Amino acid sequence: MPELPDVEVFKKYLDATSLYQTIAEVETKSRDMLGNVTPQALRQSLTDHEIEGSKRHGKFLFLRIDDEVWLVLHFGMTGFLKYFKNGNDSSEHVRLLLKFSNGYRLAYDCKRKLGAIELTKDPQKFVEDKGLGPDALQSEFDVETFGRILEGRRGRIKSTLMNQQLMAGIGNVYSDEILFHVGIHPEAKARAIKEPMQERLFHGMKEVLQTAIECKVDPRNFPDDYLLPHRQPDAICPKCGAKIQKKTVSGRSAYFCAGHQK
DNA sequence: ACATTGACCTGAGAGC
DNA sequence: TGCTCTCAGGTCAATG
Numbered sequence: 520m521p522e523l524p525d526v527e528v529f530k531k532y533l534d535a536t537s538l539y540q541t542i543a544e545v546e547t548k549s550r551d552m553l554g555n556v557t558p559q560a561l562r563q564s565l566t567d568h569e570i571e572g573s574k575r576h577g578k579f580l581f582l583r584i585d586d587e588v589w590l591v592l593h594f595g596m597t598g599f600l601k602y603f604k605n606g607n608d609s610s611e612h613v614r615l616l617l618k619f620s621n622g623y624r625l626a627y628d629c630k631r632k633l634g635a636i637e638l639t640k641d642p643q644k645f646v647e648d649k650g651l652g653p654d655a656l657q658s659e660f661d662v663e664t665f666g667r668i669l670e671g672r673r674g675r676i677k678s679t680l681m682n683q684q685l686m687a688g689i690g691n692v693y694s695d696e697i698l699f700h701v702g703i704h705p706e707a708k709a710r711a712i713k714e715p716m717q718e719r720l721f722h723g724m725k726e727v728l729q730t731a732i733e734c735k736v737d738p739r740n741f742p743d744d745y746l747l748p749h750r751q752p753d754a755i756c757p758k759c760g761a762k763i764q765k766k767t768v769s770g771r772s773a774y775f776c777a778g779h780q781k
Numbered sequence: 782a783c784a785t786t787g788a789c790c791t792g793a794g795a796g797c
Numbered sequence: 798t799g800c801t802c803t804c805a806g807g808t809c810a811a812t813g
Contacts, residue, residue, distance in 0.1 A: 520805085520806070520807085521807080522807090551790095578807080593807080593808090594807080595790080595806085595807050595808085596790090596805070596806045596807045597790090597791085597792095597805095597806090597807090598807090612791090629790095630790090630791065630792070631789095631790045631791045631792075631805085631806090631807085632789090632790050632791075633789080633790055633791090633806080633807045633808070634807080635807095635808090671783095672783085672784090673783070673784070674783075674784055674785080675784090678784080678785085683807095683808080690806070690807070691805090691806055691807085692806085769784080769785065769786090770785065770786060770787080771806070772804085772805080772806085
């Protein structure tokens with residue numbers, strides 16, 4: 520579930536708690552989540568260094584250790600960060616633990632091991648090597664680029680929005696939310712969406728992602744006309760009163776309102 | 782080249 | 798109660 524807004528909230532949390540802290544010790548709890556790095560290399564690269572800054576691209580979070588070393592975290596669908604004082608360790612599925620010299624710790628917790636822990640020399644290069652598209656919220660990602668992407672696609676709009684090589688950050692939950700917001704059916708063909716609908720979708724995408732971040736991705740904080748608080752079978756659409764439908768679209772469970780999404 | 786499907790991961794909740 | 802089955806959704810490999 521951690522999609523762009525979730526990871527952005529993790530970034531803010533990291534910045535508020537762990538920035539400029541010195542890593543005194545590194546514990547690797549799950550070898551099989553380490554992508555391109557051994558536990559020894561990870562320990563060696565991080566120990567006695569500070570976290571100097573952070574970056575996010577799509578669903579990836581980058582922690583700057585120094586000029587040539589960045590720790591890369593991906594959260595799969597169950598990953599999150601937890602900062603706590605030594606002794607208050609209540610998490611059950613900690614995969615990586617950074618022990619700071621001030622007695623606090625930062626845990627990367629990932630119950631279902633679909634995330635990843637890696638190292639890179641340069642986030643920009645990492646993004647290129649992964650073949651990721653532009654971050655969905657970055658300002659250089661404009662409506663013209665977005666329109667060109669849609670026109671080159673034979674598939675459905677839902678899977679287009681979720682394709683990380685085309686644009687990075689949107690997953691199953693927020694693709695539903697965006698399409699619900701602008702009134703487009705998840706099974707619509709991407710290239711059938713023309714102006715002015717392209718522009719409406721583009722701005723809807725930015726607005727939904729931004730709003731989710733402002734709400735700290737807590738469904739209780741969401742505006743009431745958003746789908747997320749009603750994202751369950753047989754719920755009532757807050758926009759038009761019709762029943763929320765659930766259907767498999769491109770292999771993913773899509774929630775939508777047939778009343779106002781065409 | 783592009784689109785879709787299935788596998789992987791693990792635990793919660795449904796259903797018998 | 799207790800077991801088994803299904804589902805959740807991140808990616809990537811295999812297939813259409």
